[in-house]
Amino acid sequence: MTYCVGLTLNKGLVFMSDTRTNAGVDNISVFKKMFNWQTKGDRAIVMMTAGNLATTQAVVSLLDERSKAPGDRQPTILEAPSMFQVARMVADTLREVVQSHAPAGQSADAAFNATIILGGQIKGSDPRLFLIYPEGNFVEASGDTPFFQIGETKYGKPILVRAYDPDMSFEDAVKLLLVSFDSTIKANLSVGLPLDFQIYERDGFELGAWGRIEQGDAYYATISEGWSEALRSAFHSLPNFSFDGR
């Protein structure tokens, strides 16, 4: 499994992904699931992947090769005129890879599936965030649904829904994502540290702050322990239930 979240804020975009991949619980590895491309002053693009690792690596490699080989006839994500066109290219590449595996070998075509969160900004329009399905279609985040999750989405959703605020700072957004990831990591062995994060500041047209939260990170430990205590206090602050009168 995997857990990745992309948030749209008024200030820009925030991305966080875990790095655990597994084929069964007895075969786990660390793989980066966050990728980025930029042309400073013109565009910055971030992508996170969930699903079959062979599929997502093939997609990233294809996008990467095409962006580095200008002679190739394929259009590249570094030249596309809009984020919508970039999303179409990524989606087409994903469908192409999924379909190339599906008919061959085993018939477990569902196992080759992958889902992608894609976000960024290209000069001339606003930052945009997309969720791309293995079928090659995609949806865009909006004010009503300002974030996307992929992978193991359920454990970490309640806190996102309740504490997300489009006006929040990048620092608060990373804190919120760490709480959401911590709830997921505590519940699902297939999601694990280290965590990668990437900030994109609106109208910056280059990638912003990024980092990796490693096992043993002091701030993460504070959040993880502090959240248990904070949740218990929050719980006790609610009015008490009474059986009388029922």
Add this chain to the structure above:
Amino acid sequence: MTYCVGLTLNKGLVFMSDTRTNAGVDNISVFKKMFNWQTKGDRAIVMMTAGNLATTQAVVSLLDERSKAPGDRQPTILEAPSMFQVARMVADTLREVVQSHAPAGQSADAAFNATIILGGQIKGSDPRLFLIYPEGNFVEASGDTPFFQIGETKYGKPILVRAYDPDMSFEDAVKLLLVSFDSTIKANLSVGLPLDFQIYERDGFELGAWGRIEQGDAYYATISEGWSEALRSAFHSLPNFSFDGR
């Protein structure tokens, strides 16, 4: 879907279940998923079901009929000498029902599955809580895993894990369950009000307080709204993240 939780406390047992059943999102109904049997002074038994409604209703009807027809050769859950034997009877009945549907008609045998939480106390031993699988085997709650969830378990688990305390009062346990159910109901359309709850007090040998939380219940509304606020405060009480030094 469904959401049911059974908690073991030092003071006894607490059960809560939702009442929504659905066959697709366009066909929802209200069905009770919590059932009980008792012989005052000797035993009290509570059961909650998730899964195929035809299966769970057949299981309950069979257990019920057998407990009311003393001439029947089948042993009954009102006569079994221990909760372990009750769990075996329920599990056997469940397997019997699942198997009787599986070979006939359509081959969608997985769709006939059901999972059961069973708890109670019989004179001569402690209160016990079991999770029964459709295959007819079962596991028992212990100090390390003091509660069981069935159905849509993920959204509501983080708060249970963090705020559960074996010494908590029944009132606090109901409050905790309402928070857990509220997080689930907010996220999954297939779990819905009204909610049924049932208390069993250790060594009472009869069913304790019970009730139904209906749509529009004032206390539930307080918890549901208060929890959003409490979570946001909890979140803001955590130390702030900083990009410096990373």
